[in-house]
Amino acid sequence: MHHHDLSAWQHDHTFEQDQVRTGERRICIVVVLTLVTMLIEIVAGLLYGSIALLADGLHMGSHATALGIAAFAYAYARRHAHDDRFSFGTGKVNALGGFAGAVLLAGFALYMGIESVARFVNPVAIVFDKAIAVAVIGLFVNGISAWILGGGEHHHEHHHAGHAGHWHTDHNRRSAYFHVLADALTSLLAIVALLAGKYLGWQWMDPAMGLVGTVLVTRWSWGLLRDSSQVLLDRQVQTLxxxxxxxxxxxxxxxxxxxxxxxxxxxxxxxxxxxxxxxxxxxxxxxxxxxxxxxxxxxxxxxxxxxxxxxxxxxx
Missing domain, CATH: 3.30.70.1350 (Cation efflux protein, cytoplasmic domain)
Known part of the structure; x- marks a missing residue:
């Protein structure tokens, strides 16, 4: 048997995972913005007695956690893209990050649910004006974040089929975008609850929105657990x-x-x-x-x- 040069028959297992994805830089900016706002909302929610604001903060926090994991997954996948020990490259790091984030979230949701129910029983005085101001700031930040994640690409780079395609296959970036939209919704709900409490005296609206937040986070974490675990367990893909x-x-x-x-x-x-x-x-x-x-x-x-x-x- 002659010693053949096998290089013509071999290929790497990188599959372009060593490239910086368009989503990565944008996600990092959004993570920082979201974390700062989340801290403000959670502190304000505790100080001003609004569970809706706390729920909004935790909802943002849950997404910031997920986005942070996504950003880490990008960087890790890129750094180890050429590592031969990964049988098929590092693409699954994404899914592993998503799975870990989802487990964390389920815990957040449980805490929020318990807290909301407790507020129905023992209402707390709410400092409406300050709480409303903070909720409006939250909504504003979500708007900016959505613009950073969803914008830019669609307008300038649509003629690149590759970029349009990436938007659909880059789960990290797409899920980040939807998180931010969901956050905007909870900020909006918090504002509505606080306004109803202030002008109509409906104190129960506040813990009710806390429960809505709980349901949203729970649903989201369940979906993420399901999808990411299927990738991790090499579940057959029937689409092709x-x-x-x-x-x-x-x-x-x-x-x-x-x-x-x-x-x-x-x-x-x-x-x-x-x-x-x-x-x-x-x-x-x-x-x-x-x-x-x-x-x-x-x-x-x-x-x-x-x-x-x-x-x-x-x-x-």
Whole structure:
């Protein structure tokens, strides 16, 4: 056996995860903004007796935590993108970060729920004017954050198909954007609750909005737990199955006998495909068919078995 140079047949497992994503810098700015506002809202909520404000602060805090983890996940994934010990690159660091953030949040939500119920039983005097002012500041910061995360890209870079595509596959940035919108909603609810308390004397509105905040955070953390755990556990991704079968089976006698596709990072997938064929081709032929049509399938292992005539085998 000659010593062959294998470099032509090998590829790295980086899959562009060493690049700085467009979302990363924006997320870092938003994290700082959100953390500062969150602290102000939580302190104000405790000082001025408003659970709606506290809920808004915790809701922002929950998202700042998640965004912070997202920012860390970006940086970690980038730093270790060339590390061979990660079988399929570092794309899953995102999912791991999301999972950890979701667990934290479930705890926050529980605390908030208990606190809100307690306020129904023992109402606290609320310093309305100051609480309303802080809630308005919160809403303003969320508006700026949403503009930073969602803006810019859409206006200038829409002609790059890649960027438009990134917006949909960069889960970190998209979820960050939706967090900020959800935060704006709780800020709005807090303002409504405080105004109703101040002008209509409806003190119960404040803990009621605390409960609404609790429900929002709980729902969000449950969704994140579900999605991130599926990625972490290599759950099969069914979305590409039809396409792959179409590309490899149509117009040929080849049949797919085994197909596994799973997510290995935001918007990128790995696959193991076994084919049975009357006229087997080398694996690279099948791989190049897939690469042309499905660029998001970045790592495929293909094995091809010749289709033997069963009758002859049993006769032998």
């Amino acid at each position: 199955d039809q396409d792959i079968r179409g590309i490899l089976e149509s117009g040929t006698s080849d049949r797919i006998s085994d197909l596994h596709i799973w997510s290995i990072g935001p918007g990128i997938y790995a696959g193991i495909i076994a084919l049975v064929s009357d006229k087997p081709e080398p694996p690279h032929v099948y791989r190049s068919k897939l690469e042309v049509r499905l660029p998001e399938l970045v790592h495929t292992t293909i094995e091809v078995e010749p289709c033997t005539d069963i009758g002859h085998v049993s006769a032998a």
